[in-house]
Amino acid sequence: MEKPYGCKLPRKFYLQDTLEIARGLLGKYLVHENAQGMTVGKIVETEAYLGKDDPASHAFGGKKTERTEVQFKVGGHVYVYLIYGMYNCFNIVTEKEGEPKSVFVRALEPIAGQDLMRDRRGITDESVDGLVELTNGPGKLCMAMDIDTSMSGKDLCEDEIFVTYPKDEDHMKIVSSERINIDYAGEAKRWPWRFFIKDNSFVSSSE
DNA sequence: CTCACGATTAGA
């Protein structure tokens, strides 16, 4: 059977500068296969959280707690947390061990397993509008890909969940903006650490 | 132990 994805990213990818990784992840495929089946989504929107020097980061000031300690692992691990008591947020830990930086994945474009995604999202609309609703937000993509906090701490360099270079990476223009919904972060709200693929309709709708 | 809060979403 022909796989709808390419080669898994090596550890080295996740050891680059976090802002480079946030941009570099755009266009890559996130792959998760479990007993229900396989789902694949192209990463189209990310945000960088730069750890101890970033007031918006859960690790601001070097704070380490039970929930956030996976961010201190070596780059390539998964950090998932629950927000508002009901939605999961998927992040990729970056850089060397002890450096609690990460990239938050805000939106995907469904590539494979769309029927399964529709089931998990409870969406019956098979039009383009329905397709966009599957993964155009951080909580939505976690529902579609079946990602929850039990996956926090997993290693993307293993086989349960991983990111790949697609066989043919599309031509795309990357743009940046302020990060979304971090009013608590003061002046850091202005820092342009959100990246997305220009004109991609699966990017989350906030501006 | 208590309790305020959130890197969101769906729906009015």
Add this chain to the structure above:
DNA sequence: CTAATCGTGAGA
């Protein structure tokens, strides 16, 4: 625009 909904983490 707001309600939903609960794990987390700081403080008593």
